[in-house]
Amino acid sequence: MSAEEAPPPLDVPAEVAEAMGAFLLGEAPGLTQHEVAERAGVPIEVATTLWHQLGFPHHSDDDRAFAASDVEALRLASDLVQMGILPPDQQAALVRTWGRSYARLAEWQASLLAGLAAEAGDPAAHLTELASDVLPRVEALQTYVWRRHLASAAQHLLEDSTALTSAESELSVCFIDIVGYTAQSRRLDGAELVAWVDGFEQDTTTLVVDHGGQVIKTIGDEVLFTVADPAAAVEIALALTTRGDDEDDPFPAVRAGIAHGAVVRRLGDVFGSTVNAASRLTSAARPGSVLVDAGVHAALTAAGDEAHEDAPEEDPEARWRWRRLRRISAKGFRNLEAWRVRAREM
Structure with missing residues (x-):
């Protein structure tokens, strides 16, 4: 498809966009950032710092923009800090890298789905259906690719004796x-x-x-x-x-x-x-x-x-x-x- 043949902008009703967000998050957002931090047992200052490092948009104290998945993610991040996997001197850089990498990947994937929905002629009717069919497969494939690269990186580290003791x-x-x-x-x-x-x-x-x-x-x-x-x-x-x-x-x-x-x-x-x-x-x-x-x-x-x-x-x-x-x-x-x-x- 050439630049001149690019699909027209999507005209998606607000309720469809909200339904898409609920599908991707596992449920409709209904928690404030303070409620998420409280349920995860993490100080709100730590939570907001983490979200900023991940590149998530800013929300006011009253915005109900979070879901149960955010609570679980915050708990997991806290666990990694306590285990020493995310030491304080490396936490910010590592989390920023995660955020940038997944933000670029998500932008491409969203553009791909939007293009497919536009070509179908009725974006509102096809967008969520496409997401439900495609995204679970993409998610499984991403996990596979990550594990394969992790296995390769681990092998290289073990083969290079200096890599484990020197930067x-x-x-x-x-x-x-x-x-x-x-x-x-x-x-x-x-x-x-x-x-x-x-x-x-x-x-x-x-x-x-x-x-x-x-x-x-x-x-x-x-x-x-x-x-x-x-x-x-x-x-x-x-x-x-x-x-x-x-x-x-x-x-x-x-x-x-x-x-x-x-x-x-x-x-x-x-x-x-x-x-x-x-x-x-x-x-x-x-x-x-x-x-x-x-x-x-x-x-x-x-x-x-x-x-x-x-x-x-x-x-x-x-x-x-x-x-x-x-x-x-x-x-x-x-x-x-x-x-x-x-x-x-x-």
Whole structure:
């Protein structure tokens, strides 16, 4: 469906919207925030702070906008605090992350249901029916996806002995950046731009996961991923830049920067000098090229013996060709060492 064919705004009576809210919450809201806090045995100040961190809208003391599910949720949150799962120094950040993640997911799901209801011709008659059929399946699927990711994360932690005792891990960090995104976004309508970016994100994610990596986040025209093996990071980046150079491939032209070293992991994100170095290298890279830092180069060249020279052309076993570049001066780095890496032609 193109932007011009978008469904018209929904005309849903207030009673239908209220019925939808009651269905989603399990019952019609009838409690004030003070009543919820009292029934949960939690101080009202703690309850309102939690709701703010989750991104819920503000309600006055007299608004009956809460249900029994809010009481149970507040009890569960209090239990997690008492168990030490939500320590005071991490509670706010973790709850905010929950709120942001589910808010984005809920907005997409609500838009999807609204679009389907509009296409049915009678939104008021079909919206609640659609929700009752679709949402239980979506909820079960979300739980499955969460448990699978939890199992994978637990396995990675147990395999990395330092991850259980230190906030830092040794990782390769890579940014994949679309070249010419602004110009392309002006040529495409909304639906075409979404499809184009979705294809980029999907193909990149598939390749990263297949190489044992993890996509940390997508930032519009850019994907940030990590992987333990620097060789895998280089293979991914080179594969994507090669696709981008192919005029017959719809995959966009990209550039990449990779750095290897200590990385701080927190709430699904990564921080530290290694991440910053990868970002600076990406900004300095030319279209279709992959730049790496000294950490990647040393790890992938004869135990680092060639850290200051180009890889010898006569070496038939070399997987890649290296070209040392001038040191990069960028924000936070006065002399960032950089190499361009390319696949050796066979």
